[in-house]
Amino acid sequence: MTRAVIVGSGSEIAPTRVTNAQMARIMDTSDEWIRERSGVEARHFATPEIATSDLGVAAAEKALAAAGVAKAEVDLVVFATMTPDHYFPGCGTLLQHKLGLRTVPCFDIRQQCSGFLYGLQLADAHVRSGLAKTVLLVGAEVHIGFMPWTRENYAYALGTSDVPPTKEEWDWNSRFRHLVVLFGDAGAAVVLRAAEDGERGVLDHELHGAGADYEKLYVPGTGFKHRPYTDPEQFKRGDHIPVMDGRHVFKMATTSMVEVARSVLQKNGVAPDQLKLVLMHQANQRINEYCAKALGLREEQVPHNIHKYGNTTAATIPLLWDECTRDGRLRPGDLVLMVAFGAGMTWGASLVRA
Numbered sequence: 001m002t003r004a005v006i007v008g009s010g011s012e013i014a015p016t017r018v019t020n021a022q023m024a025r026i027m028d029t030s031d032e033w034i035r036e037r038s039g040v041e042a043r044h045f046a047t048p049e050i051a052t053s054d055l056g057v058a059a060a061e062k063a064l065a066a067a068g069v070a071k072a073e074v075d076l077v078v079f080a081t082m083t084p085d086h087y088f089p090g091c092g093t094l095l096q097h098k099l100g101l102r103t104v105p106c107f108d109i110r111q112q113c114s115g116f117l118y119g120l121q122l123a124d125a126h127v128r129s130g131l132a133k134t135v136l137l138v139g140a141e142v143h144i145g146f147m148p149w150t151r152e153n154y155a156y157a158l159g160t161s162d163v164p165p166t167k168e169e170w171d172w173n174s175r176f177r178h179l180v181v182l183f184g185d186a187g188a189a190v191v192l193r194a195a196e197d198g199e200r201g202v203l204d205h206e207l208h209g210a211g212a213d214y215e216k217l218y219v220p221g222t223g224f225k226h227r228p229y230t231d232p233e234q235f236k237r238g239d240h241i242p243v244m245d246g247r248h249v250f251k252m253a254t255t256s257m258v259e260v261a262r263s264v265l266q267k268n269g270v271a272p273d274q275l276k277l278v279l280m281h282q283a284n285q286r287i288n289e290y291c292a293k294a295l296g297l298r299e300e301q302v303p304h305n306i307h308k309y310g311n312t313t314a315a316t317i318p319l320l321w322d323e324c325t326r327d328g329r330l331r332p333g334d335l336v337l338m339v340a341f342g343a344g345m346t347w348g349a350s351l352v353r354a
């Protein structure tokens, strides 16, 4: 039996670290509120010259080096992001070109916070079917373009300007405070290789998609439902910034993540205590604490890094994989469950033997 084994990983964090206290200089929020409600302590944002594809490329270079895989061997690229460099083309071919890969098929995945798991199933299916042998799977995001503040406000937050926001700017930034404090920029990648008859590899997946509640987390503007698809009026209304009903999404995330995790474990006859790690999407530490408790997991089984990076959307799960591999919490042969929930709504879980 052919399986897709994760043979290397790498990650790249955007350079500018912004603390909760710095965010509180330009909107009505506080370190205490953000920490208590979400677990986020700081996030990193990209500088203007860095795009999503750049974080993906840097992460992919490291993943290939860690795997000991030559660029010429890659025969499939899967790039998951909800913040592509351009409306089109997606980041897949940009990464192919910047990395100097052969002209291999490049898929772009846009299932937001579930993007990495959707990409993993696609990569796994290609490997199992014999269509691909060496896959580069990338999740990367640059969320700073969603942020409502002006350049001057951002400089004030970082302490490089003495000009505070006007009352109007303060109110505008505060309108989006429940959303903007959560996100950060990063890229992470894994290399998957076909292996025959071994124990290791991607074992099973379960993915879901349901659009009934899509307006609870979506970007109302800059889409082809509008003619033209973007215009200054949308920008003035703030329609280029995501709308999120946080409480609704919180409830859906906890219910769906617990259900899908239980389902994958049951189908594969795996008890929660047999899992070395459960890599949960990092949207909110409280969501993950709830899920961990409901699934009966021990604290050391559920690593987190939301406090350092915030929600990096498609990058959260490979970023955790990479961190845990580098610090020795994850070793070849360990059984790992990955679980995510995101906009769409989309959710899923994958069972992998590292």
Ligand code: UT7
Pocket (backbone or CB within 6 Å): 028, 029, 030, 033, 034, 037, 038, 113, 177, 178, 179, 181, 217, 245, 246, 247, 249, 250, 253, 282, 283, 284, 287, 311, 341, 342, 343
């Ligand atoms: O990966 C994408 C998927 N997204 C998610 O999974 C997000 C899921 N939801 C959440 O993480 C949480 O709902 C939030 C962190 C977004 C919000 O936490 P909450 O405990 O659900 O707060 P809330 O929205 O019910 O708001 C409680 C209060 C409100 O004030 P009032 O009406 O009680 O006076 C908000 O206006 O907290 C206020 N608030 C804030 N206060 C300070 C909202 N955001 C902030 C903020 N700073 N940043």
